[in-house]
Amino acid sequence: MDNIFDELIDRKNTDSLKWDYRKQRFGREDILPMWVADMDFKSPATITEAIIHRAKHGVFGYTEASEKLSAAIAAWMKNRHNWQIDNKWIVYSPGVVTSVNTAILAYTNPGDKVLIQPPIYYPFYSSIRDNGRELVVNPLKDNNGYYEMDFEDLEKKLADNVRVMIFCSPHNPIGRVWNTHELEEVLRLCKKYDVILISDEIHSDIVFKGHKHIPLSSLSKDGYKKCITLISPTKTFNIAGLSVSTALIPDLELKSRFINTLNKNGANMLNIFGLTAAEAAYTSCEKWLDELLEYLENNLNILEEYFKNNIPQIIVIRPEATYLAWLDCTNLPVPAEKLKEFFVNEAGVGLNDGAIFGEEGSGFQRLNFACPRNILLEGLERIKMAVDKVVNKG
Numbered sequence: 001m002d003n004i005f006d007e008l009i010d011r012k013n014t015d016s017l018k019w020d021y022r023k024q025r026f027g028r029e030d031i032l033p034m035w036v037a038d039m040d041f042k043s044p045a046t047i048t049e050a051i052i053h054r055a056k057h058g059v060f061g062y063t064e065a066s067e068k069l070s071a072a073i074a075a076w077m078k079n080r081h082n083w084q085i086d087n088k089w090i091v092y093s094p095g096v097v098t099s100v101n102t103a104i105l106a107y108t109n110p111g112d113k114v115l116i117q118p119p120i121y122y123p124f125y126s127s128i129r130d131n132g133r134e135l136v137v138n139p140l141k142d143n144n145g146y147y148e149m150d151f152e153d154l155e156k157k158l159a160d161n162v163r164v165m166i167f168c169s170p171h172n173p174i175g176r177v178w179n180t181h182e183l184e185e186v187l188r189l190c191k192k193y194d195v196i197l198i199s200d201e202i203h204s205d206i207v208f209k210g211h212k213h214i215p216l217s218s219l220s221k222d223g224y225k226k227c228i229t230l231i232s233p234t235k236t237f238n239i240a241g242l243s244v245s246t247a248l249i250p251d252l253e254l255k256s257r258f259i260n261t262l263n264k265n266g267a268n269m270l271n272i273f274g275l276t277a278a279e280a281a282y283t284s285c286e287k288w289l290d291e292l293l294e295y296l297e298n299n300l301n302i303l304e305e306y307f308k309n310n311i312p313q314i315i316v317i318r319p320e321a322t323y324l325a326w327l328d329c330t331n332l333p334v335p336a337e338k339l340k341e342f343f344v345n346e347a348g349v350g351l352n353d354g355a356i357f358g359e360e361g362s363g364f365q366r367l368n369f370a371c372p373r374n375i376l377l378e379g380l381e382r383i384k385m386a387v388d389k390v391v392n393k394g
């Protein structure tokens, strides 16, 4: 085996959402799952060892995040993202989606407007609607496969009484790493209309060469503190099942409202293994991450070339970050509403249907390429066979 990430790991019978729930999610047991955003790789050995060490202690009572963990997070943000945070900003929560919901509950009232930028990570829709808030959308513009923000529309919408904007940076599913100009414009407009920004930066460690993630809040040099940053080691180190994440909240009043809402919902208790894993991740796993990034970028290159040479009917929107490829399938002779069925039943692959990310995603599919290369190639071959059949038939 040339590379640790080439190892084929059987995830079946581990209660894996991706592998063990294929029948429930896709109606078939035999599909190759390339959907939910976790990786088919082992986490760094250091994390596993830290968990085993903690497990051997044998007592698993209530816990709190240590100062060592906060220091590790601060050092990580400084080293990887050039942002000096104050440890006092840190609040822990079981997950980024929990934090998004918490922020919505803490900073808005029922009926208030919350803005998102579709196509976008689909749980944001339920975070807004299930809490009885009004959904406002500022769709991204697809300029021939390069997505950009529509600032004119954004300003119009923000001006109309939006209370909170949920920002996704880097953006899932279209994979953009927003540049300084774009980030400053978002900050400027939110400041102008007094909109609280929730910046979901869960994918910020998985960024490809030539791009640099800039934490939104780090650009807020003019005292606009109404920007909350949500980060987590779960995507970076493949530990989503350990439920751990961090909110960075510089404004003390916003921080206290956030904590009160977490407490009210009983979402303030943390998992010992999540915290143990986070500390190991942030202190000793940088080299592993750099190797992962190399591997993922090679997978992405292979995927892009494969589609270009063998399945030109599908256009890959090359992500600048994340291990998720956004596939433009609008040239396929398959109607948008039948695409999911086509990929499941004809190709035998389980992808995320673009329409779940908003109507702007209709005609697209999201493919997770964080898997050993052989699995990726098998998935691509399956897709090629199905596309060849449908194209030749047409």
Ligand SMILES: Cc1ncc(COP(=O)(O)O)c(C=O)c1O
Pocket: 037, 094, 095, 096, 097, 098, 121, 168, 172, 200, 202, 203, 232, 234, 240, 244, 245
């Ligand atoms: C943009 C984004 N936010 C949040 C999450 C989930 O975060 P958590 O599992 O911490 O709730 C994901 C997972 O795919 C994501 O892509």
